[in-house]
Amino acid sequence: xxxxxxxxxxxxxxxxxxxxxxxxxxxxxxxxxxxxxxxxxxxxxxxxxxxxxxxxxxxxxxxxxxxxxxxxxxxxxxxxxxxxxxxxxxxxxxxxxxxxxxxxxxxxxxxxxxxxxxxxxxxxxxxxxxxxxxxxxxxxxxxxxxxxxxxxxxxxxxxxxxxxxxxxxxxxxxxxxxxxxxxxxxxxxxxxxxxxxxxxxxxxxxxxxxxxxxxxxxxxxxxxxxxxxxxxxxxxxxxxxxxxxxxxxxxxxxxxxxxxxxxxxxxxxxxxxxxxxxxxxxxxxxxxxxxxxxxxxxxxxxxxxxxxxxxxxxxxxxxxxxxxxxxxxxxxxxxxxxxxxxxxxxxxxxxxxxxxxxxxxxxxxxxxxxxxxxxxxxxxxxxxxxxxxxxxxxxxxxxxxxxxxxxxxxxxxxx
Amino acid sequence: xxxxxxxxxxxxxxxxxxxxxxxxxxxxxxxxxxxxxxxxxxxxxxxxxxxxxxxxxxxxxxxxxxxxxxxxxxxxxxxxxxxxxxxxxxxxxxxxxxxxxxxxxxxxxxxxxxxxxxxxxxxxxxxxxxxxxxxxxxxxxxxxxxxxxxxxxxxxxxxxxxxxxxxxxxxxxxxxxxxxxxxxxxxxxxxxxxxxxxxxxxxxxxxxxxxxxxxxxxxxxxxxxxxxxxxxxxxxxxxxxxxxxxxxxxxxxxxxxxxxxxxxxxxxxxxxxxxxxxxxxxxxxxxxxxxxxxxxxxxxxxxxxxxxxxxxxxxxxxxxxxxxxxxxxxxxxxxxxxxxxxxxxxxxxxxxxxxxxxxxxxxxxxxxxxxxxxxxxxxxxxxxxxxxxxxxxxxxxxxxxxxxxxxxxxxxxxx
Numbered sequence: 001x002x003x004x005x006x007x008x009x010x011x012x013x014x015x016x017x018x019x020x021x022x023x024x025x026x027x028x029x030x031x032x033x034x035x036x037x038x039x040x041x042x043x044x045x046x047x048x049x050x051x052x053x054x055x056x057x058x059x060x061x062x063x064x065x066x067x068x069x070x071x072x073x074x075x076x077x078x079x080x081x082x083x084x085x086x087x088x089x090x091x092x093x094x095x096x097x098x099x100x101x102x103x104x105x106x107x108x109x110x111x112x113x114x115x116x117x118x119x120x121x122x123x124x125x126x127x128x129x130x131x132x133x134x135x136x137x138x139x140x141x142x143x144x145x146x147x148x149x150x151x152x153x154x155x156x157x158x159x160x161x162x163x164x165x166x167x168x169x170x171x172x173x174x175x176x177x178x179x180x181x182x183x184x185x186x187x188x189x190x191x192x193x194x195x196x197x198x199x200x201x202x203x204x205x206x207x208x209x210x211x212x213x214x215x216x217x218x219x220x221x222x223x224x225x226x227x228x229x230x231x232x233x234x235x236x237x238x239x240x241x242x243x244x245x246x247x248x249x250x251x252x253x254x255x256x257x258x259x260x261x262x263x264x265x266x267x268x269x270x271x272x273x274x275x276x277x278x279x280x281x282x283x284x285x286x287x288x289x290x291x292x293x294x295x296x297x298x299x300x301x302x303x304x305x306x307x308x309x310x311x312x313x314x315x316x317x318x319x320x321x322x323x324x325x326x327x328x329x330x331x332x333x334x335x336x337x338x339x340x341x342x343x344x345x346x347x348x349x350x351x352x353x354x355x356x357x358x359x360x361x362x363x364x365x366x367x368x369x370x371x372x373x374x375x376x377x378x379x380x381x382x383x384x385x386x387x388x389x390x391x392x393x394x395x396x397x398x399x400x401x402x403x404x405x406x407x408x409x410x411x412x413x414x415x
Numbered sequence: 416x417x418x419x420x421x422x423x424x425x426x427x428x429x430x431x432x433x434x435x436x437x438x439x440x441x442x443x444x445x446x447x448x449x450x451x452x453x454x455x456x457x458x459x460x461x462x463x464x465x466x467x468x469x470x471x472x473x474x475x476x477x478x479x480x481x482x483x484x485x486x487x488x489x490x491x492x493x494x495x496x497x498x499x500x501x502x503x504x505x506x507x508x509x510x511x512x513x514x515x516x517x518x519x520x521x522x523x524x525x526x527x528x529x530x531x532x533x534x535x536x537x538x539x540x541x542x543x544x545x546x547x548x549x550x551x552x553x554x555x556x557x558x559x560x561x562x563x564x565x566x567x568x569x570x571x572x573x574x575x576x577x578x579x580x581x582x583x584x585x586x587x588x589x590x591x592x593x594x595x596x597x598x599x600x601x602x603x604x605x606x607x608x609x610x611x612x613x614x615x616x617x618x619x620x621x622x623x624x625x626x627x628x629x630x631x632x633x634x635x636x637x638x639x640x641x642x643x644x645x646x647x648x649x650x651x652x653x654x655x656x657x658x659x660x661x662x663x664x665x666x667x668x669x670x671x672x673x674x675x676x677x678x679x680x681x682x683x684x685x686x687x688x689x690x691x692x693x694x695x696x697x698x699x700x701x702x703x704x705x706x707x708x709x710x711x712x713x714x715x716x717x718x719x720x721x722x723x724x725x726x727x728x729x730x731x732x733x734x735x736x737x738x739x740x741x742x743x744x745x746x747x748x749x750x751x752x753x754x755x756x757x758x759x760x761x762x763x764x765x766x767x768x769x770x771x772x773x774x775x776x777x778x779x780x781x782x783x784x785x786x787x788x789x790x791x792x793x794x795x796x797x798x799x800x801x802x803x804x805x806x807x808x809x810x811x812x813x814x815x816x817x818x819x820x821x822x823x824x825x826x827x828x829x830x
Contacts, residue, residue, distance in 0.1 A: 076590055168714050168718060201815075206818060299582075389815035399805065406621050
């Protein structure tokens with residue numbers, strides 16, 4: 001039996017390490033001789049930056065703490081492999097490295113860009129009669145992978161957003177005596193509005209929830225937006241608005257690009273966005289003269305493991321476990337998908353899906369779930385998202401602050 | 416026996432409602448006939464916007480949920496009473512209102528500006544032979560009240576900052592493969608650096624903690640700052656810096672005022688600051704060409720009750736309870752202060768202090784706790800702050816999101 005290697009890719013989530021813990025557990029259970037980790041994803045692998053995971057996770061509690069550690073324990077990257085055609089030598093070298101470490105099972109935890117890595121490597125293996133198996137493990141707070149009902153990482157980010165949004169609404173309401181107070185909260189999501197939509201979960205008997213929700217799926221009409229805000233100020237003093245970082249106008253131009261300070265392009269060619277909440281809150285302040293505030297959840301929404309959803313952390317673990325188990329059983333070129341058998345009570349099953357139907361494909365919010373002329377989300381969406389944020393996994397606290405594990409946790413030997 | 420009135424003032428905290436719950440409990444225990452609330456603080460009181468608290472808190476669990484509800488349940492304000500001299504009619508009217516509602520005990524939960532209200536009202540009562548008793552209940556995330564060892568609200572904000580900072584460091588480290596990645600985190604604190612200093616608590620065996628900590632107590636030297644960052648990039652790839660919103664240069668000019676977009680002056684005449692983290696991260700990006708990110712904790716740091724410190728939530732309750740108990744026993748013109756008898760193990764006692772020694776006075780970080788040429792904080796500070804973030808109080812979850820209570824929770828009657 002050959003060895004296993006696992007890598008993590010793309011933007012971290014609160015539960016990406018839970019998937020790693022799942023894959024490691026399945027490899028241990030399967031009696032795999034060595035469990036390797038790619039240090040900084042496929043980019044590290046290309047440089048043979050490969051670690052023996054059991055040098056770093058050795059105490060009986062380490063896997064439990066790993067499940068509760070945010071961000072990519074192994075290090076991540078945003079690196080897309082070149083096309084096979086014309087780059088055969090790159091692939092030949094990668095397979096030489098796999099053979100050198102006697103690696104037979106290759107697991108990659110990531111989103112739709114990262115799944116391209118699994119697609120290309122499994123295609124190459126098939127075309128060249130290589131024995132290695134390649135499996136994808138879904139991960140993204142953006143919830144934009146196709147086929148799977150939802151993606152690990154999304155539920156915890158949604159729980160953070162719903163909780164923080166409710167706390168912000170409480171705070172914003174506390175000064176409602178005189179003039180309206182308007183707070184614009186900017187939430188991650190370049191092209192898909194799933195996360196911003198999840199802010200609706202802050203609504204309950206004790207909270208109004210956000211007054212308006214704007215997603216990137218619909219063109220953003222600034223004039224209509226300002227009119228809606230003005231209308232709201234006639235009805236209430238505390239107004240909280242959720243906007244997606246990826247809002248675009250009718251011409252497809254990003255709202256946040258109205259201010260050049262905030263543009264940054266990452267290695268996948270995606271613009272790193274931020275600032276559309278600030279831009280819109282400034283516009284409200286300038287046109288209406290009201291007091292406004294912009295809040296950006298920024299990295300907090302993807303790394304708040306202290307507030308992870310139990311459902312999410314468990315599913316993340318499961319997809320990691322099942323991917324490794326399936327690879328050991330001979331599966332390749334596939335990703336584990338979550339199938340929701342019953343929404344309420346919530347029951348899931350897992351399946352394998354062909355990676356060619358997943359890599360590089362983005363799933364957006366269905367049109368029919370976006371209502372009120374693109375300013376809110378439907379009850380069907382609420383039914384969809386609600387079970388994903390349920391439950392907690394208590395952190396291991398040390399001195400009042402959650403304890404994590406990192407690669408600094410190296411097994412010590414006698415000198 | 417007369418009635419009680421309670422008000423909340425200034426910026427909300429995660430535990431200001433715990434103090435309210437404490438004061439209500441003491442009033443009930445003392446057999447007070449009616450417990451009134453000022454709707455939106457003293458500003459609401461001046462307009463006779465007064466509510467009967469038991470119309471809104473009637474279920475046996477309501478006080479427990481109130482303890483876990485962020486922000487000011489009664490509504491807050493930023494309103495400073497005019498001086499007594501020359502404004503006697505304002506005070507006479509206020510005492511008429513107190514008499515009208517048969518109010519004998521007046522409790523105000525707030526910071527050093529709000530304690531001025533207690534000072535003036537108790538001075539007026541003494542000068543004019545009024546029977547009413549006035550007690551202050553300390554509250555501020557800024558931890559800048561004198562005499563008391565620390566203030567309720569600070570510990571929970573510190574716990575949020577330490578936890579989120581540790582999660583951010585995890586996230587920032589995950590992409591450390593190539594170029595340095597620099598994250599500047601902006602933390603609240605106009606003149607006192609207590610909260611920014613608390614970011615040091617993210618340091619542990621599993622986390623480096625922030626690399627640099629800049630407080631408003633010391634003048635900010637931009638050249639030296641950029642040199643320190645440049646030096647750090649030679650040693651490590653992931654750099655996280657904590658900066659206080661109130662950083663000022665040697666001339667006393669706020670760093671955040673280098674960008675006019677962000678200036679806003681509140682009703683106390685304080686500038687509402689934000690943006691110094693963004694300004695400094697942009698400077699690093701422009702001078703060194705590295706990838707930077709600015710994160711502002713904004714309102715989240717003062718309203719994250721889901722992550723409140725148990726020590727803080729209990730002390731907030733206690734100071735509220737003791738203030739009301741003391742008023743019923745005839746005390747006036749005082750604020751409850753926390754006295755730490757032993758730091759480790761942590762033991763506190765409560766005392767009353769003359770409001771004249773507290774109102775309008777700001778306590779800053781001691782100079783000797785700011786080390787490394789104003790770029791870090793000392794172990795003595797760590798010893799001071801560590802016990803304040805310990806323990807949690809599990810939220811009441813409903814559907815995966817913490818449940819709160821609001822004035823929408825009105826007792827219903829048969830029609």
